[in-house]
Structures are given as C-alpha cells and as structure tokens.
Amino acid sequence: MLEIKQISSVQNASIKKIALLKEKSRERKKSGLFVLEGLRELELALKGGFAIRTILFQAELISEESIQKFLKDCPNAEIISVSKDVYRKLAHRETTEGMIALAEVKSHTLEEFEISSENPLILVAEAPEKPGNIGALLRTADAANLDGVIIANPKTDIYNPNIIRSSVGCVFTNNIATGTTSEIIDYLKGKNINIYCAALSASINYTDSNFTRASAIVVGTEATGLSEEWLKNSDQNIIIPMQGEIDSMNVSVSAAIIIFEAKRQRNI
Numbered sequence: 001m002l003e004i005k006q007i008s009s010v011q012n013a014s015i016k017k018i019a020l021l022k023e024k025s026r027e028r029k030k031s032g033l034f035v036l037e038g039l040r041e042l043e044l045a046l047k048g049g050f051a052i053r054t055i056l057f058q059a060e061l062i063s064e065e066s067i068q069k070f071l072k073d074c075p076n077a078e079i080i081s082v083s084k085d086v087y088r089k090l091a092h093r094e095t096t097e098g099m100i101a102l103a104e105v106k107s108h109t110l111e112e113f114e115i116s117s118e119n120p121l122i123l124v125a126e127a128p129e130k131p132g133n134i135g136a137l138l139r140t141a142d143a144a145n146l147d148g149v150i151i152a153n154p155k156t157d158i159y160n161p162n163i164i165r166s167s168v169g170c171v172f173t174n175n176i177a178t179g180t181t182s183e184i185i186d187y188l189k190g191k192n193i194n195i196y197c198a199a200l201s202a203s204i205n206y207t208d209s210n211f212t213r214a215s216a217i218v219v220g221t222e223a224t225g226l227s228e229e230w231l232k233n234s235d236q237n238i239i240i241p242m243q244g245e246i247d248s249m250n251v252s253v254s255a256a257i258i259i260f261e262a263k264r265q266r267n268i
Helices: 013-023 025-031 039-047 064-073 084-090 131-143 161-166 181-190 228-232 251-265
Strands: 004-007 033-037 052-057 078-082 099-104 121-126 148-152 176-179 194-198 203-205 215-219 236-239
Touching (some): 013 099, 025 033, 039 052, 039 064, 052 064, 052 084, 078 084, 121 181, 131 148, 131 251, 148 181, 181 194, 181 228, 194 228, 194 251, 215 251
Parallel strands (some): 121 215, 194 215, 203 236
Antiparallel strands (some): 033 099, 052 099
C-alpha cells in the first residue's frame, strides 16, 4: 500500500530544505534537485522525461482524481500531504492547484545537445538576465517547435522558479543547452549551422535573409546587444526595421518575429 506522509509544520526540516531549493541556485546545483509548482508544470516535466523525486499536495486545493493520477504517473516518488500553512510557505501562488514537486535536474552541456533534424533551426540567447525574458524565449521556442535553444554565458540556472513559472513549463518541453559564447560558436560551425546575429551594424532586413538552410538565430540583451565575438563570427547580421523613436524591442519579442519569419520561409 502506498505510504503518504503528513507534514503540518513550516519548521519541518524537509520543508525548510525545499524553501532553500526555491531561493538558492547553489542549493539546486548542490542537490541536483529543483522545485516546480502546478499541475500543468508537473505534466510537462513528466512528458519531458524528468524524474520526480517528491510530490507534495494540499488536499483541500486538489481533487482526489488529480492526486490519484499523479500517484500513478510517479510510482517511485515520495508522497507528502501538507497543511495549508506549509503549502502557503512553499507556493508562489496560493491559487495554484495544490501540487508542488521536487524533480531531478538534467545536464545541459553542448556535448549532450542532440539535434535530430538535418536542417535545424535553433535559437541562441547570449547572457539573458531577466527570468521573465528567458521564460518568454522558451515559450516562443516551444510554440515554433524549434530544434533547440542554447543559452550562452547564462546568468542564472534554468531551474530558477521564476524561469519555470514565466515559461509556463516550456523549460521542460525544449531541447536546451548552455555554454560559453566560444564553445557555442565552435559547436555551430562544427555542425555547419549558419549564424544570424540580431544586430544594428552591417545588417540586412531580417525578411531578406535565407533561413531555409540550417540556421541559428542569435539574440543579445536589450542593454548591450551581442558581444563582439558573435559579430565577428556571424554569417549575416539581421535587423528588424523600426518605424518609431526607439531602435530596439524586448529581446523575446524580437526573437519571436525573426523565428516566425524563418518558419514562414520554411512553409511550416
């Protein structure tokens, strides 16, 4: 018979550990675990092949049917029923469905980054800082069904709860790798993937670029743009023409515009 533990105190050692996993990147790296919240996020994590270690639920916020479904889908997970106070301490949103889980992180090295397509379309983001932007980039990548997303010189780990939340779980559905700018450029060149850098200098209109061949669309931060190393190794710099007073848009918006132009050219 399945054992369900009960935790009612916010001072419980296990609860304190979970709170630390949410707050501290170093705790996630040390333990190899991260926290996810919500039924949809858990479903996508399972679909993405993530190993679920622990499931915590607040019985008054989730249906018995939902509990039984996840107990079936996660037969090896530790199951814990928590009080309202404990759930309130751990949950970012009290209105979520009453489910929190601990899952094992995956490795995201370039050596393990597998692309099955012979004509891939990849998004590269250099040094994105804001979790909301990273989450939005991952949502766009999922919507366009890209072959992969590579984050260069990451400023935070991708299992930051704010990234998971802002990506609405798309951090689990994308093929993701991280590395330094130099490593990524070497990887792309080694795979004969053309590099298209979103930049203001020496650029052509993005609609005039040929994205029908193997392509990596590279975007930088709104504040500083792309590093010189990317610009030196770019096959073509591209620009989205502006008609107002500003010369840039939010990085996730710019990426989405270019990505879906590439998809249009590929008639997909």
